[in-house]
Amino acid sequence: MSSIQLSNKNKSKTKIKYTFGDRVFNFVNDGLLLLAALIVLYPLIYILSSAFSSPEAVSQGRVVFFPVDFSLRGFEEVFSHRAIVTGFANSIFYTVVGTTVNIIMTVAAAYPLSRKELPGRRIFLFMFTFTMLFNGGLIPSYLLTSQLGLINTRSVMIIPLAINVFNVIICRTFFETTIPDELLEASQIDGISHTRFIIQIAMPLSKAIIAVLVLYYGLGHWNSYFQAFLYISDRSKYPLQIILRDILILNQVNEIIADPLLYQAKRGMAQLLKYSLIVVASAPFMVAYPFVAKHFVQGVMIGAVKG
Structure with missing residues (x-):
């Protein structure tokens, strides 16, 4: 029983060793996925932010990511x-x-x-x-x-x-x-x-x-x-x-x-x-x-x- 527990502990402590190439791949992959997520989500974020902004801020193009001059007038x-x-x-x-x-x-x-x-x-x-x-x-x-x-x-x-x-x-x-x-x-x-x-x-x-x-x-x-x-x-x-x-x-x-x-x-x-x-x-x-x-x-x- 103790040997089984010891082997399980050893497995839990074992970490996957990544090579330099693996790290570069993961970094690039994560960056591309994050960019894709932003491309998909940004139109929704922009619409939400614009809806809660003032008419002047929307017409002047000052809304980029967050609401500007918060307003419920719309x-x-x-x-x-x-x-x-x-x-x-x-x-x-x-x-x-x-x-x-x-x-x-x-x-x-x-x-x-x-x-x-x-x-x-x-x-x-x-x-x-x-x-x-x-x-x-x-x-x-x-x-x-x-x-x-x-x-x-x-x-x-x-x-x-x-x-x-x-x-x-x-x-x-x-x-x-x-x-x-x-x-x-x-x-x-x-x-x-x-x-x-x-x-x-x-x-x-x-x-x-x-x-x-x-x-x-x-x-x-x-x-x-x-x-x-x-x-x-x-x-x-x-x-x-x-x-x-x-x-x-x-x-x-x-x-x-x-x-x-x-x-x-x-x-x-x-x-x-x-x-x-x-x-x-x-x-x-x-x-x-x-x-x-x-x-x-x-x-x-x-x-x-x-x-």
């Missing part, structure tokens, strides 16, 4: 504009309701497909997979949506996007590889139906995949732009992304500057409002991600090669 102007507040509320509604519908539909489709005893299982899988390869196209989709009476309604942002076949396949794979058949057999002996098994047993054991699906679906709904652009003309139902398009791409910043004094300094204020809007649009998922990061990392490893 956010005050953003949230004083009714269209932005309405778009923000609409995006939250579409994201929450749409993601809830997505999770229900995805689990309801994935669980039966994970059961090998399902009659016609391969046929159903083929039908699901076929829709990933071929679709009706934009014009038939628009005509179908119009005939269903979904044009210019909030439902058009939810019902046509209710399920994603790729996510169904991921969820089905998770159920197949994670939830053992013996667990279902034991629950059936106790008289539990498939519905109760999904709700009371399968779902609590599937936090990882649910977190992944919530993040995928939620981010998709929050960033959804084309769906609203095609089917919604009522500005009161616009999501935030359409409002961002009008302001950032069409450069309609002057519409949200209510103060005449601020209008005189519109050049700096326009840039400040753009940065503030980007922060407002990105903040919800930047705040929510740390809470699902643990389960998200576990979920994305589903199907990975394990050694």
Whole structure:
């Protein structure tokens, strides 16, 4: 026993000896990785710093890395504009309701497909997979949506996007590889139906995949732009992304500057409002991600090669 402990201590004290070439390589490698990280992160840092700076500092180009003349004026102007507040509320509604519908539909489709005893299982899988390869196209989709009476309604942002076949396949794979058949057999002996098994047993054991699906679906709904652009003309139902398009791409910043004094300094204020809007649009998922990061990392490893 003592010899084993001694050998372990010797191993712990053993240090890897790096040659001069190894040290040079590590130094250059670390420097390149740090440079790459700065290149990726700097636009985000610059936008955040500019959003919390004064209009004068932004217009004069004095913002480089940290906020200059700290100010919340941009956010005050953003949230004083009714269209932005309405778009923000609409995006939250579409994201929450749409993601809830997505999770229900995805689990309801994935669980039966994970059961090998399902009659016609391969046929159903083929039908699901076929829709990933071929679709009706934009014009038939628009005509179908119009005939269903979904044009210019909030439902058009939810019902046509209710399920994603790729996510169904991921969820089905998770159920197949994670939830053992013996667990279902034991629950059936106790008289539990498939519905109760999904709700009371399968779902609590599937936090990882649910977190992944919530993040995928939620981010998709929050960033959804084309769906609203095609089917919604009522500005009161616009999501935030359409409002961002009008302001950032069409450069309609002057519409949200209510103060005449601020209008005189519109050049700096326009840039400040753009940065503030980007922060407002990105903040919800930047705040929510740390809470699902643990389960998200576990979920994305589903199907990975394990050694």
